[in-house]
Amino acid sequence: MNGTQFMLSHAVSALIRSKNILDKADEIAALSIDSYLGRKDHFNENLHTIRPHKGQLETASNILSYLENSEIGEQARIAVQDPYSFRCVPQVHGASKDTYNYVKSVVETEMNSVTDNPTVFHDEDLVLSGGNFHGQPLALVLDFLAIALAEIASISERRVYRLISVERNLPPFLVANPGLNSGFMIPQYSAASIVSQNKQLCTPASVDSISSSNEQEDHVSMGANAATKLLRVVANVERVLGVELFAASKALSFREPLKTSPALQEFVNEFRKQVPLVENDIVMYEMMHKAEAYIKR
Numbered sequence: 001m002n003g004t005q006f007m008l009s010h011a012v013s014a015l016i017r018s019k020n021i022l023d024k025a026d027e028i029a030a031l032s033i034d035s036y037l038g039r040k041d042h043f044n045e046n047l048h049t050i051r052p053h054k055g056q057l058e059t060a061s062n063i064l065s066y067l068e069n070s071e072i073g074e075q076a077r078i079a080v081q082d083p084y085s086f087r088c089v090p091q092v093h094g095a096s097k098d099t100y101n102y103v104k105s106v107v108e109t110e111m112n113s114v115t116d117n118p119t120v121f122h123d124e125d126l127v128l129s130g131g132n133f134h135g136q137p138l139a140l141v142l143d144f145l146a147i148a149l150a151e152i153a154s155i156s157e158r159r160v161y162r163l164i165s166v167e168r169n170l171p172p173f174l175v176a177n178p179g180l181n182s183g184f185m186i187p188q189y190s191a192a193s194i195v196s197q198n199k200q201l202c203t204p205a206s207v208d209s210i211s212s213s214n215e216q217e218d219h220v221s222m223g224a225n226a227a228t229k230l231l232r233v234v235a236n237v238e239r240v241l242g243v244e245l246f247a248a249s250k251a252l253s254f255r256e257p258l259k260t261s262p263a264l265q266e267f268v269n270e271f272r273k274q275v276p277l278v279e280n281d282i283v284m285y286e287m288m289h290k291a292e293a294y295i296k297r
Contacts, residue, residue: 003224004115007138010227011107014142015100017234017296018149021241022097024295025152026059027267028245029089030066032159034260035251037168039077040067042087055094055101063089070261085158092155099148103141110138139206139223146230150198153240157191160244163251164188174250181281184247187288191243194236201229201236242291246275253277 032038043060067073081087118129164173164184175183205226211218249268252260259265275290 002115002117002133003221004110004133004135004138007135007142007223007227008107008110010231011103011138011142011145012111014145014227014230014234015104015107017238018100018145020296021149021152021234021237022093022100024241024245025093025156026062026089027066027264028156028241028248029086029093029159030063031252031260031264031267032163032244032248033063033082033086033089034067034070034072034264035248035255036082036086036159036163036170037072037075037077037255038082038086039079040064040073042082043067043090048090053091053094053098055097056090057094058097059094060090066263067261068263070264071259072255073261075258083158083162085155085162089155092151096148096152099144103145103148106137106141135221135223136206139221139226142223142226142230143202143204143206146198146226146233147202147204149230149233149237150195150202153191153198153237154195156237156240156244157188157195160184160188160191160247163247170251170254174247174254175281176279183278183281184250184284186284187243187246190285190288191240194240198233198236201233205229238295239288239292242293242295243288245271245295246287246291249275250278 043063045060045064048057048060113132115132117131117133118127119132120127163170166172171183172178173181173183173185175181205222208222208225209219212220249271252264252268260268271291271294274294275287278284278287
């Protein structure tokens with residue numbers, strides 16, 4: 001046993017949760033887009049086939065699929081372009097998906113590798129000392145995945161901010177009685193603070209090293225530190241997406257009697273079984289915890 005097993009176990013856990021995050025992020029973003037009266041033409045296939053990154057193409061297709069047959073989406077639009085946090089979902093989410101796939105390929109190689117030292121080659125009658133225990137291949141991708149996931153939370157928080165900021169005929173802080181009620185002000189504060197913490201956690205561990213073992217171990221990957229802080233980033237992203245889903249589902253209620261798409265309405269209905277519609281101020285952290293649990297489900 002050596003440090004690479006520690007790194008690998010964390011990497012596998014992070015990848016499993018990351019796949020769920022990336023799937024949910026597209027659906028939640030689509031709900032925010034519809035609630036914000038966003039434009040569907042930003043996701044037109046023609047735009048994305050001329051910059052054909054795999055993740056970008058997949059995300060644009062997902063968003064259009066989620067928005068299909070939305071009554072809200074069929075209404076006339078005044079704005080020619082939406083803010084980046086809505087318009088550029090394919091480019092941002094897509095880049096994170098491409099990173100996820102690269103990290104996954106490295107982790108799968110590592111899972112099927114030998115990292116013993118020394119290593120016995122029975123058929124060749126050899127015992128060789130080497131450096132397969134070195135965690136650099138994992139350390140770099142653990143840092144890379146943390147950065148990619150942090151961007152999912154970063155763009156998500158910006159969408160939450162736009163939803164509460166008295167734009168597109170939405171009320172201040174997504175509450176019908178502003179002034180008497182703070183509404184979604186505090187959830188947005190929470191998301192903003194989490195996103196800022198992620199920026200600190202995304203300082204790469206793999207650029208660090210320190211000597212030990214009487215200078216024998218004079219360059220190390222610091223991959224274990226990359227692994228533990230990656231899981232903190234993963235948890236933070238789940239929390240921020242929970243806040244966005246909480247806010248976007250509330251914003252949607254202000255578009256009634258117009259309906260969102262059948263796919264998104266089913267999504268909201270399932271969410272409502274865990275997190276009810278908030279009309280007046282309550283202790284919001286309890287609902288935020290339930291929203292986070294829904295994301296992790």
